[in-house]
Amino acid sequence: MPDLLIPVPSTWRKRRTRGYNPAALIAKDLARALNRPWTPKFIKTHPTEQDRKQQSRQQRLNDVTNPFYIARAQAVCHVAIIDDVVTSMTTANHVAERLQQVGFHNISLWALARSLPPGTNKGTNTIDD
Structure with a gap:
Protein backbone atom coordinates (compact mmCIF):
# COMPACT_ATOMS: atom_id res chain seq x y z
CA MET A 1 0.00 0.00 0.00
CA PRO A 2 1.47 3.39 -0.94
CA TYR A 20 -11.15 20.75 -11.70
CA ASN A 21 -8.42 18.12 -12.11
CA PRO A 22 -9.97 14.64 -12.58
CA ALA A 23 -6.90 12.84 -11.20
CA ALA A 24 -7.00 14.99 -8.06
CA LEU A 25 -10.65 14.12 -7.44
CA ILE A 26 -9.86 10.41 -7.83
CA ALA A 27 -6.83 10.70 -5.53
CA LYS A 28 -8.85 12.54 -2.89
CA ASP A 29 -11.56 9.86 -2.83
CA LEU A 30 -9.01 7.02 -2.84
CA ALA A 31 -7.09 8.65 0.00
CA ARG A 32 -10.25 8.90 2.07
CA ALA A 33 -11.28 5.29 1.33
CA LEU A 34 -7.80 3.88 2.00
CA ASN A 35 -6.97 6.20 4.89
CA ARG A 36 -3.83 7.40 3.10
CA PRO A 37 -2.49 10.93 2.59
CA TRP A 38 -2.56 12.61 -0.80
CA THR A 39 -1.19 15.87 -2.10
CA PRO A 40 -2.35 17.77 -5.18
CA LYS A 41 0.65 20.14 -5.12
CA PHE A 42 3.57 17.73 -4.98
CA ILE A 43 4.22 17.68 -8.72
CA LYS A 44 3.21 20.38 -11.20
CA THR A 45 3.30 21.13 -14.91
CA HIS A 46 5.41 23.94 -16.29
CA PRO A 47 3.20 26.97 -17.03
CA THR A 48 4.00 26.81 -20.75
CA GLU A 49 2.95 23.16 -21.13
CA GLN A 50 0.47 22.51 -23.94
CA ASP A 51 -2.32 19.94 -23.92
CA ARG A 52 -1.13 16.65 -25.44
CA LYS A 53 -4.61 15.28 -26.00
CA GLN A 54 -4.56 16.22 -29.68
CA GLN A 55 -1.24 14.45 -30.28
CA SER A 56 -1.18 10.97 -31.76
CA ARG A 57 0.18 8.07 -29.75
CA GLN A 58 3.41 8.16 -31.78
CA GLN A 59 3.81 11.92 -31.26
CA ARG A 60 3.45 11.44 -27.50
CA LEU A 61 5.98 8.62 -27.47
CA ASN A 62 8.45 10.67 -29.56
CA ASP A 63 8.12 13.78 -27.36
CA VAL A 64 11.05 13.50 -24.97
CA THR A 65 10.45 16.77 -23.12
CA ASN A 66 9.34 16.26 -19.54
CA PRO A 67 6.62 18.81 -18.67
CA PHE A 68 6.63 18.12 -14.92
CA TYR A 69 8.60 19.40 -11.94
CA ILE A 70 8.58 18.57 -8.24
CA ALA A 71 7.02 21.43 -6.30
CA ARG A 72 7.93 20.15 -2.85
CA ALA A 73 9.72 17.13 -1.50
CA GLN A 74 8.24 14.78 1.04
CA ALA A 75 9.92 11.85 2.78
CA VAL A 76 7.92 8.70 2.04
CA CYS A 77 8.84 5.22 0.84
CA HIS A 78 6.12 4.24 -1.63
CA VAL A 79 4.09 6.60 -3.80
CA ALA A 80 1.24 5.94 -6.20
CA ILE A 81 0.76 8.15 -9.24
CA ILE A 82 -3.00 8.61 -9.73
CA ASP A 83 -4.41 9.29 -13.21
CA ASP A 84 -7.87 9.19 -14.73
CA VAL A 85 -6.99 7.72 -18.15
CA VAL A 86 -3.69 6.22 -19.31
CA THR A 87 -3.21 6.50 -23.06
CA SER A 88 0.41 6.10 -24.14
CA MET A 89 2.11 5.86 -20.70
CA THR A 90 4.11 8.99 -21.59
CA THR A 91 2.63 11.11 -18.79
CA ALA A 92 3.07 8.36 -16.20
CA ASN A 93 6.66 7.77 -17.32
CA HIS A 94 7.48 11.50 -17.11
CA VAL A 95 5.98 11.80 -13.63
CA ALA A 96 7.82 8.65 -12.47
CA GLU A 97 11.07 10.01 -13.93
CA ARG A 98 10.74 13.21 -11.89
CA LEU A 99 9.93 11.24 -8.75
CA GLN A 100 12.99 9.03 -9.28
CA GLN A 101 15.16 12.12 -9.71
CA VAL A 102 14.29 13.24 -6.18
CA GLY A 103 14.85 9.82 -4.64
CA PHE A 104 11.65 7.79 -4.96
CA HIS A 105 12.17 4.24 -6.21
CA ASN A 106 8.98 2.44 -5.17
CA ILE A 107 6.45 4.01 -7.54
CA SER A 108 3.09 2.59 -8.61
CA LEU A 109 0.63 3.79 -11.22
CA TRP A 110 -3.08 3.63 -10.45
CA ALA A 111 -5.47 4.66 -13.21
CA LEU A 112 -9.22 4.53 -13.59
CA ALA A 113 -9.08 3.58 -17.29
CA ARG A 114 -6.66 2.57 -20.03
CA SER A 115 -7.13 3.79 -23.60
CA LEU A 116 -6.32 0.92 -25.95
CA PRO A 117 -3.76 1.66 -28.68
CA PRO A 118 -4.50 1.12 -32.38
CA GLY A 119 -4.26 -2.54 -33.36
CA THR A 120 -5.85 -3.74 -30.15
CA ASN A 121 -8.45 -6.45 -30.37
CA LYS A 122 -11.40 -4.74 -28.71
CA GLY A 123 -13.10 -8.05 -27.89
CA THR A 124 -10.28 -9.01 -25.54
CA ASN A 125 -7.65 -7.21 -23.54
CA THR A 126 -4.75 -8.31 -25.72
CA ILE A 127 -2.68 -6.36 -28.21
CA ASP A 128 -2.39 -7.85 -31.69
CA ASP A 129 1.27 -7.00 -32.31
Whole structure:
Protein backbone atom coordinates (compact mmCIF):
# COMPACT_ATOMS: atom_id res chain seq x y z
CA MET A 1 0.00 0.00 0.00
CA PRO A 2 1.47 3.39 -0.94
CA ASP A 3 2.44 5.93 1.70
CA LEU A 4 1.29 8.84 -0.46
CA LEU A 5 -1.09 9.32 -3.42
CA ILE A 6 0.04 11.85 -6.02
CA PRO A 7 -2.43 12.87 -8.74
CA VAL A 8 -1.11 13.69 -12.20
CA PRO A 9 -1.45 17.47 -12.49
CA SER A 10 -3.56 19.15 -15.15
CA THR A 11 -2.25 22.07 -17.15
CA TRP A 12 -3.56 25.43 -15.99
CA ARG A 13 -5.57 25.71 -19.22
CA LYS A 14 -7.37 22.43 -18.53
CA ARG A 15 -8.05 23.36 -14.91
CA ARG A 16 -9.47 26.69 -16.03
CA THR A 17 -11.63 25.09 -18.73
CA ARG A 18 -12.90 22.17 -16.63
CA GLY A 19 -12.77 23.82 -13.26
CA TYR A 20 -11.15 20.75 -11.70
CA ASN A 21 -8.42 18.12 -12.11
CA PRO A 22 -9.97 14.64 -12.58
CA ALA A 23 -6.90 12.84 -11.20
CA ALA A 24 -7.00 14.99 -8.06
CA LEU A 25 -10.65 14.12 -7.44
CA ILE A 26 -9.86 10.41 -7.83
CA ALA A 27 -6.83 10.70 -5.53
CA LYS A 28 -8.85 12.54 -2.89
CA ASP A 29 -11.56 9.86 -2.83
CA LEU A 30 -9.01 7.02 -2.84
CA ALA A 31 -7.09 8.65 0.00
CA ARG A 32 -10.25 8.90 2.07
CA ALA A 33 -11.28 5.29 1.33
CA LEU A 34 -7.80 3.88 2.00
CA ASN A 35 -6.97 6.20 4.89
CA ARG A 36 -3.83 7.40 3.10
CA PRO A 37 -2.49 10.93 2.59
CA TRP A 38 -2.56 12.61 -0.80
CA THR A 39 -1.19 15.87 -2.10
CA PRO A 40 -2.35 17.77 -5.18
CA LYS A 41 0.65 20.14 -5.12
CA PHE A 42 3.57 17.73 -4.98
CA ILE A 43 4.22 17.68 -8.72
CA LYS A 44 3.21 20.38 -11.20
CA THR A 45 3.30 21.13 -14.91
CA HIS A 46 5.41 23.94 -16.29
CA PRO A 47 3.20 26.97 -17.03
CA THR A 48 4.00 26.81 -20.75
CA GLU A 49 2.95 23.16 -21.13
CA GLN A 50 0.47 22.51 -23.94
CA ASP A 51 -2.32 19.94 -23.92
CA ARG A 52 -1.13 16.65 -25.44
CA LYS A 53 -4.61 15.28 -26.00
CA GLN A 54 -4.56 16.22 -29.68
CA GLN A 55 -1.24 14.45 -30.28
CA SER A 56 -1.18 10.97 -31.76
CA ARG A 57 0.18 8.07 -29.75
CA GLN A 58 3.41 8.16 -31.78
CA GLN A 59 3.81 11.92 -31.26
CA ARG A 60 3.45 11.44 -27.50
CA LEU A 61 5.98 8.62 -27.47
CA ASN A 62 8.45 10.67 -29.56
CA ASP A 63 8.12 13.78 -27.36
CA VAL A 64 11.05 13.50 -24.97
CA THR A 65 10.45 16.77 -23.12
CA ASN A 66 9.34 16.26 -19.54
CA PRO A 67 6.62 18.81 -18.67
CA PHE A 68 6.63 18.12 -14.92
CA TYR A 69 8.60 19.40 -11.94
CA ILE A 70 8.58 18.57 -8.24
CA ALA A 71 7.02 21.43 -6.30
CA ARG A 72 7.93 20.15 -2.85
CA ALA A 73 9.72 17.13 -1.50
CA GLN A 74 8.24 14.78 1.04
CA ALA A 75 9.92 11.85 2.78
CA VAL A 76 7.92 8.70 2.04
CA CYS A 77 8.84 5.22 0.84
CA HIS A 78 6.12 4.24 -1.63
CA VAL A 79 4.09 6.60 -3.80
CA ALA A 80 1.24 5.94 -6.20
CA ILE A 81 0.76 8.15 -9.24
CA ILE A 82 -3.00 8.61 -9.73
CA ASP A 83 -4.41 9.29 -13.21
CA ASP A 84 -7.87 9.19 -14.73
CA VAL A 85 -6.99 7.72 -18.15
CA VAL A 86 -3.69 6.22 -19.31
CA THR A 87 -3.21 6.50 -23.06
CA SER A 88 0.41 6.10 -24.14
CA MET A 89 2.11 5.86 -20.70
CA THR A 90 4.11 8.99 -21.59
CA THR A 91 2.63 11.11 -18.79
CA ALA A 92 3.07 8.36 -16.20
CA ASN A 93 6.66 7.77 -17.32
CA HIS A 94 7.48 11.50 -17.11
CA VAL A 95 5.98 11.80 -13.63
CA ALA A 96 7.82 8.65 -12.47
CA GLU A 97 11.07 10.01 -13.93
CA ARG A 98 10.74 13.21 -11.89
CA LEU A 99 9.93 11.24 -8.75
CA GLN A 100 12.99 9.03 -9.28
CA GLN A 101 15.16 12.12 -9.71
CA VAL A 102 14.29 13.24 -6.18
CA GLY A 103 14.85 9.82 -4.64
CA PHE A 104 11.65 7.79 -4.96
CA HIS A 105 12.17 4.24 -6.21
CA ASN A 106 8.98 2.44 -5.17
CA ILE A 107 6.45 4.01 -7.54
CA SER A 108 3.09 2.59 -8.61
CA LEU A 109 0.63 3.79 -11.22
CA TRP A 110 -3.08 3.63 -10.45
CA ALA A 111 -5.47 4.66 -13.21
CA LEU A 112 -9.22 4.53 -13.59
CA ALA A 113 -9.08 3.58 -17.29
CA ARG A 114 -6.66 2.57 -20.03
CA SER A 115 -7.13 3.79 -23.60
CA LEU A 116 -6.32 0.92 -25.95
CA PRO A 117 -3.76 1.66 -28.68
CA PRO A 118 -4.50 1.12 -32.38
CA GLY A 119 -4.26 -2.54 -33.36
CA THR A 120 -5.85 -3.74 -30.15
CA ASN A 121 -8.45 -6.45 -30.37
CA LYS A 122 -11.40 -4.74 -28.71
CA GLY A 123 -13.10 -8.05 -27.89
CA THR A 124 -10.28 -9.01 -25.54
CA ASN A 125 -7.65 -7.21 -23.54
CA THR A 126 -4.75 -8.31 -25.72
CA ILE A 127 -2.68 -6.36 -28.21
CA ASP A 128 -2.39 -7.85 -31.69
CA ASP A 129 1.27 -7.00 -32.31
